[in-house]
Amino acid sequence: MNVCVIGAGYVGLTTSAVLADLGNYVYCVEKDEQKVETLKNGHCPIFEPQLEPLIKTHLKNDRLYFTSNLAKAINDSSIIFIAVGTPTLSDGSTNLSFLESVIEELSSCIHSYKVITTKSTVPIGTNQKIIDELISLGVPSHLFDVVSNPEFLREGSAIQDMLQPDRIVIGGKGNEPIHSIKQLYEPLKAPYLVTSLEGAEMIKYASNAFLATKISFINEMSKICDSYNIDIEKVAEGIGMDPRIGPHFLGAGLGYGGSCFPKDLKALTYLAKQKQIIPYLLEATKTINDQQVEFFIEKLMKTEPDLIDKKITIWGLSFKPNTDDIRESQSIKMIKLLSAKGYHLHVHDPVVNIPLSNTTFYESLYDSIEQSDVLIIATDWELYKQADWSLVSKKMKGNLLFDCRNCILPETISHFGLHYLGVGRL
Numbered sequence: 001m002n003v004c005v006i007g008a009g010y011v012g013l014t015t016s017a018v019l020a021d022l023g024n025y026v027y028c029v030e031k032d033e034q035k036v037e038t039l040k041n042g043h044c045p046i047f048e049p050q051l052e053p054l055i056k057t058h059l060k061n062d063r064l065y066f067t068s069n070l071a072k073a074i075n076d077s078s079i080i081f082i083a084v085g086t087p088t089l090s091d092g093s094t095n096l097s098f099l100e101s102v103i104e105e106l107s108s109c110i111h112s113y114k115v116i117t118t119k120s121t122v123p124i125g126t127n128q129k130i131i132d133e134l135i136s137l138g139v140p141s142h143l144f145d146v147v148s149n150p151e152f153l154r155e156g157s158a159i160q161d162m163l164q165p166d167r168i169v170i171g172g173k174g175n176e177p178i179h180s181i182k183q184l185y186e187p188l189k190a191p192y193l194v195t196s197l198e199g200a201e202m203i204k205y206a207s208n209a210f211l212a213t214k215i216s217f218i219n220e221m222s223k224i225c226d227s228y229n230i231d232i233e234k235v236a237e238g239i240g241m242d243p244r245i246g247p248h249f250l251g252a253g254l255g256y257g258g259s260c261f262p263k264d265l266k267a268l269t270y271l272a273k274q275k276q277i278i279p280y281l282l283e284a285t286k287t288i289n290d291q292q293v294e295f296f297i298e299k300l301m302k303t304e305p306d307l308i309d310k311k312i313t314i315w316g317l318s319f320k321p322n323t324d325d326i327r328e329s330q331s332i333k334m335i336k337l338l339s340a341k342g343y344h345l346h347v348h349d350p351v352v353n354i355p356l357s358n359t360t361f362y363e364s365l366y367d368s369i370e371q372s373d374v375l376i377i378a379t380d381w382e383l384y385k386q387a388d389w390s391l392v393s394k395k396m397k398g399n400l401l402f403d404c405r406n407c408i409l410p411e412t413i414s415h416f417g418l419h420y421l422g423v424g425r426l
């Protein structure tokens with residue numbers, strides 16, 4: 001099939017590369033000309049494992065084409081995916097301006113039947129508004145259908161998540177567009193859930209809200225464990241053995257960040273309030289997460305009250321491992337809060353290097369801890385979990401390791417004379 005994907009971000013690029021891999025011809029349309037040039041040269045503008053080789057392969061075999069020319073891409077494609085950003089506005093509602101300009105641009109390019117498929121996460125009712133808007137802009141209704149096909153990939157494992165989805169959710173009206181999307185995904189052999197446009201929109205928000213709630217729940221439990229000297233990791237394992245709870249997303253730590261959980265929680269809270277519903281649970285989830293970094297800093301200060309002349313190293317800047325995404329990174333929030341308290345920080349990240357005030361960045365992991373008094377692990381990159389603790393111990397001046405992601409076994413480092421500090425860890 002010929003497919004057009006609009007937006008070459010984390011979702012758009014992954015969708016384009018995977019659909020090309022499944023044997024389709026894919027136009028990926030991006031308005032940022034510089035990004036288009038980078039991509040045409042086979043370079044991926046983001047760090048996402050497996051993505052660049054896939055892009056290179058399908059550029060070579062002419063299944064993947066990057067362009068900023070929307071009209072030609074639309075003309076040649078029967079299915080169009082929209083994967084532009086839907087960030088939050090200051091009142092918690094969703095900024096739909098990128099989506100709206102795509103719809104306006106699309107309206108002048110549709111001259112034969114298209115299935116317009118929304119991958120972007122959008123508020124309830126947006127897909128119906130897309131239909132109404134296209135009609136009001138003069139596109140005859142028989143020339144298009146709109147389908148909601150929310151995306152559930154995670155950054156850092158985006159390709160695998162898209163190749164092996166737990167489920168494919170398709171919201172729409174009528175059989176023809178739903179059948180087209182099912183046909184496109186047929187090689188994935190994934191279970192489908194077909195619902196209304198609004199049902200699909202809501203499934204996406206409810207999924208992210210539930211996952212975020214699981215994280216805030218375990219973080220609340222970890223604070224209680226901390227004050228009663230109980231190991232939260234054992235508690236998570238113990239509750240996770242109950243299949244009604246499940247073992248996933250019970251990783252206590254600094255809390256969730258990223259471009260989606262914080263944004264989608266705010267959007268759903270806003271949508272609830274629009275209907276005079278008080279979303280107690282969503283608000284509690286956010287409150288717990290918002291306080292998490294401060295709580296960790298307090299714990300550090302209680303253990304090491306006299307930090308001002310000490311050398312503090314922080315490992316990890318991205319919001320989670322295996323990505324260069326720093327949107328809503330809890331690690332960066334921690335750095336900013338510590339920096340505002342007057343501390344100078346020494347930081348390392350395997351892929352992110354951005355200017356931050358009061359920080360010195362190190363390319364080398366072990367240079368970053370030279371003469372350090374305290375080492376904080378803020379993002380659980382594999383590189384940190386596999387560190388040479390004997391070398392770490394030799395290089396550091398002090399011996400305090402603050403594991404903010406519960407990613408190190410305390411006994412692993414105690415062998416090397418390092419002192420383990422965590423929240424809810426023994």
Ligand SMILES: NC(=O)C1=CN([C@@H]2O[C@H](COP(=O)(O)OP(=O)(O)OC[C@H]3O[C@@H](n4cnc5c(N)ncnc54)[C@H](O)[C@@H]3O)[C@@H](O)[C@H]2O)C=CC1
Pocket residue numbers: 006007008009010011012029030031032035083084085086098101102119120121122151152153154155259260
């Ligand atoms: N990042 C993620 O892991 C996931 C994101 N989502 C949702 O997918 C959507 C996209 O997210 P990301 O890929 O992270 O966004 P992103 O910000 O990484 O990428 C969006 C891209 O769209 C481009 N764009 C904007 N307007 C355009 C236009 N008129 N024509 C062509 N290109 C245009 C931008 O220049 C940018 O490159 C959001 O709604 C997000 O909530 C859903 C699941 C996972």
Ligand SMILES: O=C(O)[C@H]1O[C@H](OP(=O)(O)OP(=O)(O)OC[C@H]2O[C@@H](n3ccc(=O)[nH]c3=O)[C@H](O)[C@@H]2O)[C@H](O)[C@@H](O)[C@@H]1O
Pocket residue numbers: 121151152153154155156208211215248249250251252253254255256257258259260261319320
């Ligand atoms: O809508 C989206 O954008 C995506 O949001 C999340 O994916 P992502 O944000 O890429 O990453 P996650 O692995 O979900 O992690 C999110 C945050 O939660 C934190 N986390 C995760 C799991 C856990 O047990 N504990 C925990 O603190 C991570 O460190 C990270 O900061 C969802 O997992 C995806 O299904 C969804 O498609």
